[in-house]
Amino acid sequence: MAIKTPRSDLLHLSLVIGGQVCDADGLRLGRVDDLIVRLGADDYPPVTGALATIAGRAVFVPADLITTIAAGTITIRKSPLDLQPFTRRPQEVLLKDDVLDRQLINVDGARLVRTNEIEIARLEGWYRVVGVDTGPRGLFRRLIPRRFADTIRPGAFLDWASVEPFTGHVPTVRLRIPHPKLARLHPAELADLVEAASHREGEEILEAVRPDAEREADVFEELDSQHQVEFIEQMTDEDAAAVLARMESDDAADLVNDLPEERQEGVVALLPSAQRRRVRTLLGYEPSTAGGLMNPDFICLYSQATREEGLERIRRSSGSPDTITWLFVMNQSRRLKGALQVVDLVRAEPGAVLGDIARPPKHVRPDADLEEVARLMTDYDLTVVPVVDDEEQLLGVITVDDVLELVLPRGWRRNFRVLGDD
């Protein structure tokens, strides 16, 4: 997809802006103020016109009047007499006003970069934006006097195919420009970007993800709780419930718990019944204890059940893969009696009875604290720890990912290399 443009052919936006507008005879007509491109359909956005000051008037020079764009000069066809002021058309952005100096998403690096320079080239017969410069050269070129500016060679070039600009600040863009390239990012990467970006930019990322509700919920699960609340709070109860319904129930319960008291009930009431029941149960526990950490999705069978019945239950289960890597076995009075891994089940003889394969389970009470759970997982190499009540009935399971998230040292928690250039 990326087209190799010889570097010498790159046209720097900073050298075009402030240059002169000339007619075919080379007569100076005015000054170039900005270039307009249309985002969307093309891989490399085409220039659709220029803003210029001609005879003291700010006017729009449409692309079909422009013959060449070069450093310092834009040449236009004859008779620019009836030029109109600029009005934005959908999907059009001003390169200098809307893109230059602002943040972009580098989709391939999953990081935010600042646009120090915009590179233009003639491609498929017309001038298009082919990339941005995020390095110091682009910056330096714009700081020194114009006379010396073209002596600065192109710097860190980032192909436009790897770049997604923010357009939320662009006024009158009625049709929000979609961000198709974001589809290449993992939900965790998107969450990192949302956390690093400003509120409005984060909102734009989430809006771009929204059409895929499942993916939106995945991004929410990865966000830190401060940002979760920040974005859920401004949704309607219906939208918030739609996101929460698709999240893991323990994550959903944590998020509901962080919401302002007056919103909690309204949002929970709109959840689908199964999720609502689970969230309500989890809300009863202190968030930092085993009860608050546990997930009520698990598989528990009577000890007489056979290997085949166990496999069948896994097949039919809709729970997340993390929680059902372990199966639990209970006796007639629903007391937790054993635990076994899916691998044990697969390896067992056909027709084996679960009660015979299962090992005595290590378990915790709902009020056990994080330390106890983490220690149990470490000591017995567990990825899942069952939580039982006073009757030793299974309430839920704690998966290692939720524990790891909390015990990870502060500095390790986020991928901090989200900003900047390299």
Next chain:
Amino acid sequence: MFRRVPALLALPRRALRGRPRLRPRNRLTAKLLVLFAVLGPGLIAANAGNDAGGIATYASVGAKYGYDLLWMMVVITVSLIVVQEMAARMGAVTGKGLAELIREEYGIRWSAFATVSVLVANLGICISEFVGIGAALGLAHVPKYVSIPVAALFVWLLLVRGSYKLAERIFVLMTIPFFAYPIAAILAKPHWGAVGHAIVVPHVQLNSGYLFLFIATAGTTITPFMQLYVQSAVVERGIGPDQLNAERAEVVSGSIFANVIAMFIIIATGATLFLHGDHTVNNAADAAKALAPFAGHYAEVLFAVGLLGASLLAAAILPVTAAYVIAETFGFEKGISHRPREAPVFVAVITTLIAIGTVVALIPGIPVIKLLVGVQVVNGILLPITLFFVWRLAASRRLMGDYANGRTFNIVAGATVIATSTLSILLLGVTLSGR
């Protein structure tokens, strides 16, 4: 067993960015914590202005003109509140620092200029803070070759190894030594009636010395780093539009607190040095020493304690502000909570400023006064530009939406910006003409 978590316990958890506490605190502690947790960027930014240079200026004002300039502090306080509120509001609404917004809205040249100015000015002030630390502890006979490096190490560790929350808490605690000034002022036994009268009724003298101190006071009370710091800190703290009113209250009360402290410094020296004809104060440590014969040894100690707290606070805030500005302008990872490998540029700027500040402050016979004059020149040029940007950006509906300046407020803000800028440019002229 199925009890709901009380709201009060849920609150600090949010403050800790989603990290649950292992053991719940009792209710009273939690309540106090919530109160304490509101204090932050606004209080810190305004009080970092009461630094070594600020104290010297206020002490001079009191020594030279008694209570005559007290009325002005009221006017300056209002101006400071107007400006700081705009910066804090921008941080909460846009989620971006001031330097970032200047670059996005006004282009790279302005922002490069602002960045270089902030770097130079903050480095200069930073040196003077370390000199101040050395002088304050020098009064307790601690050699500066011990006190300054230890203080520098403490500040550096706090900024580089600490989290934002911890650093903010300690900054807030660093404002406690400021209470030394009201006590010193009481020990100085001022005539409270005269003080009250001076606050309410303006005394204007038309001579160059009075005018110089007038504009110098305005210049030291409203400094560019305050707007830059408060906005970046509001962003790092994660304050959104929904918490804006609490943050506004914090900014307003923080600014008032800072300036009331400044007034007490003026009162303390006004009631002693001015009345006894000792009209010159060269620096903050001098002021402390000069106070002893009139207000007793305790007043000297209190002044020294205040100076130490103020210098430590400012010695931390100035490098951080410079680091925020550079990271925001060039798009690097930033934040006090980050470790060196996570935000290398941010940490490098902090380290460089503290290192140079420490080394230069240790050079024997360093001309601090000349240095501060140079800093004043840079800040004098920078302040009108920063304030203009703050004003215009906070008024931009495109940027701020419904949170943009209202019509009336915008006029008040504009008048404040123009008046403050004029004073700043006057100070620049007076300084350059060698007064």
